Amino acid sequence: MIKLENLTKVFESQGQATTAADNISMEVPEGEICVLLGPSGCGKTTTLKMINRIIPVTSGRVLINGEDTTGLDTITLRRNIGYVIQQIGLFPNMTIEENISIVPKLLGWNKKRYLARAEELLDMVALEPKAYMKRYPKELSGGQQQRVGVIRALAADPPLMLMDEPFGAIDPINREIIQDEFLRMQQTLKKTILFVSHDIDEAVKMADKIAIFNSGKLIQFDTPDNILAHPKNKFVEDFVGTDRTLKRLRLVKVRDVMVKSPPRVRMDDDLKVALKLMVERDHSAITLVNKKNHPIGSVYRSIAQTKQGLCGDHHYGLRTIVNINDDLRTVASKMFSHDTTWMPCVDDQGVFCGEITQRGVTHHLAATYNDNDGALAELYQEGV
Structure with missing residues (x-):
């Protein structure tokens, strides 16, 4: 032009x-x-x-x-x-x-x-x-x-x-x-x-x-x-x-950093299902969703290891969530104010789309300063 x-x-x-x-x-x-x-x-x-x-x-x-x-x-x-x-x-x-x-x-x-x-x-x-x-x-x-x-x-x-x-x-x-x-x-x-x-x-x-x-x-x-x-x-x-x-936090959207399609459980899932998924992914917690696939809580690995029953009976409320169109500055603010290192990500309809972690944000930003940025991004998306 x-x-x-x-x-x-x-x-x-x-x-x-x-x-x-x-x-x-x-x-x-x-x-x-x-x-x-x-x-x-x-x-x-x-x-x-x-x-x-x-x-x-x-x-x-x-x-x-x-x-x-x-x-x-x-x-x-x-x-x-x-x-x-x-x-x-x-x-x-x-x-x-x-x-x-x-x-x-x-x-x-x-x-x-x-x-x-x-x-x-x-x-x-x-x-x-x-x-x-x-x-x-x-x-x-x-x-x-x-x-x-x-x-x-x-x-x-x-x-x-x-x-x-x-x-x-x-x-x-x-x-x-x-x-x-x-x-x-x-x-x-x-x-x-x-x-x-x-x-x-x-x-x-x-x-x-x-x-x-x-x-x-x-x-x-x-x-x-x-x-x-x-x-x-x-x-x-x-x-x-x-x-x-x-x-640089302002320049990156949640959708570009989040882990897409992470594991989730529903109210009527057994705690054993939640524990199996967390062990496979090496997660300390897993997101609980309702029938509309909206995140409503989380089930912790420590609970799933020691309790029996349904996920709906042994979950805790979410500290916070973030929209996929928010920037990483919003993510950092929410993580600090709610004392958390991860949160579920939702679209404009509130549907659970992914999860974002402090480690993921750090890796994304650090990748630009490294020659192996593609490798870092790929490892992160695989959950390594």
Whole structure:
């Protein structure tokens, strides 16, 4: 979708030349979010603004869908690129409806079409159209204004979006909510997005790719997981932080780590059945499920070895469960708060799908740092 080829910006001031962006080359595939990350003055915002020519290019090219944008009219170029800034930039003398509809109107959309688009977008960010269309920006909270700023950039359905620290000025609670809403929209819209941030946690959460800048140069361009696991140099290592392994917990879903189709028992199974399964798998406990295959408890090996009867008469309640779509950060939090090293995994219907263990999480994370990561993953899935 977008390709930067040796993009360079040199600022001249009083006879002094300063290179703000130095031969930046990278390619972002269609439908992906790329976060430009780095300290203040590193060149990330300059690079972003050269794409829509807010800052003129000194040398190099920007290609969108294979087309060199150098020869395009600046106004036409910008109308096909959504742009979101930290300061939001809503026009205070215009209603929310009018703010959202600016670019569609310039493109010649009829009133019925651009009003329908404004309503659709407000619905996407949980702002009731009837309640907000006729309001002015000053009548909205900061978080609500930021949502409008984001959807205004989407109004004309641009293939490419540029976002310059769009959530930086919002309080942490609203920032998390808006980030989640934006990611939910992105699953449907599949826009190609370049996103400037200075926050490594935000980048890990939002990005398909991360581009780390320093002193005008692109230092490392890779997936969040690879950057966290394999920082290219000391600068990147220091920038992502000493807790980079913990940051990786956000990137991995339960479904990718859990042991699938683990043994289970039912209420009317004999304890001998439970004991046999636990001995075969070297488990200290086994999950008890009901007729709907929902986990409802666990039977411990120590009980099965010393008691007789049915599993339904000798089980204990579960400390906690986890959804297969949760990330490993949720797993770690639940394990610590409930003092457990394993838990059953369920789907959205509550059906028992697998089990996740502390050892499994550790092996998965450690595998990335080892040459034999495939072997470790295979051993874990076999229960070794």
